[in-house]
Amino acid sequence: MARIPGARELSQGMSYTASVPLDLARDEPTAAEPRPLVFRHKLATRIWHWVNAVAVVVMLMSGLMIFNAHPRLYWGSYGANFDKPWLEIQATPTIGYVQIGDARIDTTGVLGRFTRNGVSETRAFPGWATIPSDYNLALARRWHLAFAWVLGVGLLAFLIASLVNRHWKHDLTLSPAEIKPRHIWDDIKDHARLKFAVGDAALRYGILQKLSYIGVIFILLPVLIGTGLTMSPAMNAAWPWLLDLFGGRASARSLHFIAAAAMAGFIVVHIVLVSLTGPFNQVRGMIIGKIRLPKERAE
Amino acid sequence: MRVTRRHFAAGLGAGLLTGCDRLGSDPAFQKILFGAEKLNLGAQRLLSDRGALAREYRPDQMSPRFRSNGTAMPASPAYRAHLADRFAGWRLAVDGMVAQPLSLSLDQIRAMPTRTQITRHDCVEGWSAIGQWTGVPLKLLLDAAGMRREARYVVFHCADNYGSTPYYESVDLVDAFHPQTILAWGMNGRMLPVENGAPLRLRVERMLGYKHAKYVMRVEAVASLAAVFGGKGGTWEDMAGYEWYAGI
Numbered sequence: 263m264a265r266i267p268g269a270r271e272l273s274q275g276m277s278y279t280a281s282v283p284l285d286l287a288r289d290e291p292t293a294a295e296p297r298p299l300v301f302r303h304k305l306a307t308r309i310w311h312w313v314n315a316v317a318v319v320v321m322l323m324s325g326l327m328i329f330n331a332h333p334r335l336y337w338g339s340y341g342a343n344f345d346k347p348w349l350e351i352q353a354t355p356t357i358g359y360v361q362i363g364d365a366r367i368d369t370t371g372v373l374g375r376f377t378r379n380g381v382s383e384t385r386a387f388p389g390w391a392t393i394p395s396d397y398n399l400a401l402a403r404r405w406h407l408a409f410a411w412v413l414g415v416g417l418l419a420f421l422i423a424s425l426v427n428r429h430w431k432h433d434l435t436l437s438p439a440e441i442k443p444r445h446i447w448d449d450i451k452d453h454a455r456l457k458f459a460v461g462d463a464a465l466r467y468g469i470l471q472k473l474s475y476i477g478v479i480f481i482l483l484p485v486l487i488g489t490g491l492t493m494s495p496a497m498n499a500a501w502p503w504l505l506d507l508f509g510g511r512a513s514a515r516s517l518h519f520i521a522a523a524a525m526a527g528f529i530v531v532h533i534v535l536v537s538l539t540g541p542f543n544q545v546r547g548m549i550i551g552k553i554r555l556p557k558e559r560a561e
Numbered sequence: 562m563r564v565t566r567r568h569f570a571a572g573l574g575a576g577l578l579t580g581c582d583r584l585g586s587d588p589a590f591q592k593i594l595f596g597a598e599k600l601n602l603g604a605q606r607l608l609s610d611r612g613a614l615a616r617e618y619r620p621d622q623m624s625p626r627f628r629s630n631g632t633a634m635p636a637s638p639a640y641r642a643h644l645a646d647r648f649a650g651w652r653l654a655v656d657g658m659v660a661q662p663l664s665l666s667l668d669q670i671r672a673m674p675t676r677t678q679i680t681r682h683d684c685v686e687g688w689s690a691i692g693q694w695t696g697v698p699l700k701l702l703l704d705a706a707g708m709r710r711e712a713r714y715v716v717f718h719c720a721d722n723y724g725s726t727p728y729y730e731s732v733d734l735v736d737a738f739h740p741q742t743i744l745a746w747g748m749n750g751r752m753l754p755v756e757n758g759a760p761l762r763l764r765v766e767r768m769l770g771y772k773h774a775k776y777v778m779r780v781e782a783v784a785s786l787a788a789v790f791g792g793k794g795g796t797w798e799d800m801a802g803y804e805w806y807a808g809i
Contacts (some may be wrong), residue, residue: 323581332687339618340681342688344626393581399685400802408597409808495683496767496808500609502616511689513682553602 295447300550302465306423310416311548311559317412318525320405320488323393325522326386333386335519339510358384361508408491418482426433433467434476440469458539460556482521489518566755576649593742602806611735615766618679627682627749629756632721632728635776642722648760653744657716657781660707667746667760673697676743684770685803694764700738702780716789717763720776723796730774731786731794731805732765741766744777769807771797 303311308374333346341347351364351374358374360367367547371377376388389395393405423429439445445473449469467475491497492504508514536544540556547553584590585801643651645745648667655663669761677695686792703715719728736742746753753759758775765772772795786792791799 264737319577320581330686331686333711334688339622340624340689340691342624342684342690344628345624345784390578393578394585395578395582400797403685403804404591404594404597404802405581405585406592407601411600415591493683494605494809495615495681495769496605496609497765498681499613499615500605505616511683515687 268320269374273367297554297557299550299554300465301548301551302553303551304427304429304549306427308431308551309421310420310550313412313416317409317416317528319392320409321413322526324402324405324409325390325518326561327392327394327397328399328406329519330392335516336512337516338512339505339516341512349519353384378486387417388440409485413483414487417479417487421429421479434472434479436469436472436476440472445469446473456538458535458556461558462555464556474528474531478525482528485517485521486525489514489521493518565724582665598806601804603807606735609767611630612740613767615741618681618691620693622691623679623749624692627690627692627757629754630684632775635719635721637720637722637725641694641699643720644737644755644759647728649671651740651760653761654779654781655706655775656779657783658712659703659782663702663706665702670697670744670761671746673701674771675747676741677747678741678764678766679745680741680764680766682770682773685807688705693749694743694745696743696745696764699744699763699780700740700742702744703737703782706782708782711784712781714785714786715795716781716786717774717777718779718781719774720778722730724742725799726790726799728774728776728796729790730763730772730796731789732763732768732772732784736765736767739765739767742794744780755788767808771795772807788792 272556293427307445318326333352334341334343334350336347337347351358353359354374356375357368357370358372358376360369360373365545373386375382375384377383378389383389394401424434425538448467450469453470457468458464483508488504491501491506491510493511498505498511504514505511506518543553543556565745598713640803651667652664652776653667653670655714673694674697677693679691681689681691683689699715714720714731714733716729718732719730721728732742741764744761744765745758746761748754748757753762757779761777762775763773763777781789782790786794786805790796791800794805795803797803
């Protein structure tokens with residue numbers, strides 16, 4: 263990578279202007295022209311982000327261990343070993359596999375059957391993906407049902423705080439112009455070309471960002487919490503409508519798993535995009551609230 | 562650069578995992594983690610009426626086959642003898658903090674008022690099955706024995722063993738006196754099969770499967786669970802760390 267002259271070299275009067283391309287010189291702020299830190303993320307957003315970073319990971323990993331106790335998913339009110347699952351993760355004496363409907367995918371080494379510390383184990387999700395890493399349904403439930411409070415109460419607090427600090431109004435409301443298919447398509451093309459917002463535009467969410475965050479906050483998290491509660495027999499007695507809303511307990515369990523997979527997908531995309539758009543700047547922004555604006559691209 | 566970054570990520574992942582495993586077995590952290598059980602109990606009791614009923618299903622909504630779980634055949638010679646005898650000499654004891662301890666034959670229990678309900682059985686593992694249960698409401702037995710005011714829990718002692726200790730479970734009075742809490746002697750229109758807990762099993766419909774004690778031999782009213790076996794209110798609670806409150 264081409265090295266950019268530092269301020270000291272500049273002051274020593276090196277003649278660099280002719281040899282260094284202009285767009286490279288713009289990559290880093292120079293001492294003469296520092297880009298200021300500008301406010302980006304509200305306090306409530308930052309707190310919720312990091313609380314969730316912990317809570318969601320714990321929920322996903324302890325959830326996979328709970329799934330390991332009965333690695334089969336069904337639709338309807340009931341589902342047990344004599345009933346046909348739509349998805350299962352199992353092992354034969356030689357391989358591990360995921361079966362969806364009639365399609366069987368060999369997943370030996372990752373799902374169903376894998377080697378851990380030199381020992382071949384048969385379990386749906388391997389130790390590196392679960393909390394705790396050794397099979398323990400009771401402890402996984404303790405983690406899951408404790409951090410569920412962090413997730414649920416956190417979401418509620420964030421929703422209230424975001425109403426009060428006008429995060430909704432400022433950052434997450436959709437304007438008629440930006441939900442035009444043309445605008446959305448342009449944003450998709452920009453993402454595909456890894457062309458991300460620069461300058462002042464980086465102070466606002468793009469339409470895909472808005473839709474993702476709205477989807478997570480208003481669909482994914484409520485579905486995860488709702489289907490989670492539907493699996494509770496006591497909640498079924500308290501709020502029987504939960505069973506009707508999600509199509510029965512076995513369906514709620516399936517939807518819970520699908521929504522969790524979607525959440526895992528969101529996290530992967532989120533981390534990839536943060537990595538592509540200046541991870542230091544982004545993570546600092548989510549901690550102290552201020553970011554340095556990415557400079558305009560030289561076209 | 563890339564290699565170190567990957568190593569860093571892998572190290573972070575491994576550190577996170579060992580960290581979580583260590584935390585999970587740390588007594589102080591466990592205390593916080595396990596504290597959620599009380600929160601769940603409190604919140605669920607707050608949200609639901611004491612008498613709120615578990616959903617009851619139509620016969621056409623029942624599982625074609627109801628699997629059994631845990632013990633399918635108790636090993637003790639005493640139980641085998643009762644089975645061979647078709648439970649003719651078997652007696653249910655209702656004792657502990659009661660005015661009048663009872664010893665009831667299966668025929669006597671079957672002669673009592675019955676409740677039949679088609680409900681869903683939710684195992685802690687994640688599977689569910691819908692079956693029909695017929696039995697005597699627990700409330701009638703406790704009333705007949707004259708449960709004393711100081712009693713707070715009802716303990717169910719079972720004929721099957723988990724390791725070397727007999728299986729047991731317990732519920733508090735909210736669930737003990739719930740209209741759907743029955744000691745079932747019939748299942749799916751027939752006498753309760755051995756694999757499902759013959760001659761008598763608990764149905765406590767707002768709770769997960771491990772609370773539904775099978776092969777019930779004795780119903781004991783107690784003021785505290787501390788002195789009963791491991792003190793946590795049930796075999797799985799003592800042995801594996803399952804929550805005593807199994808509403809979720």
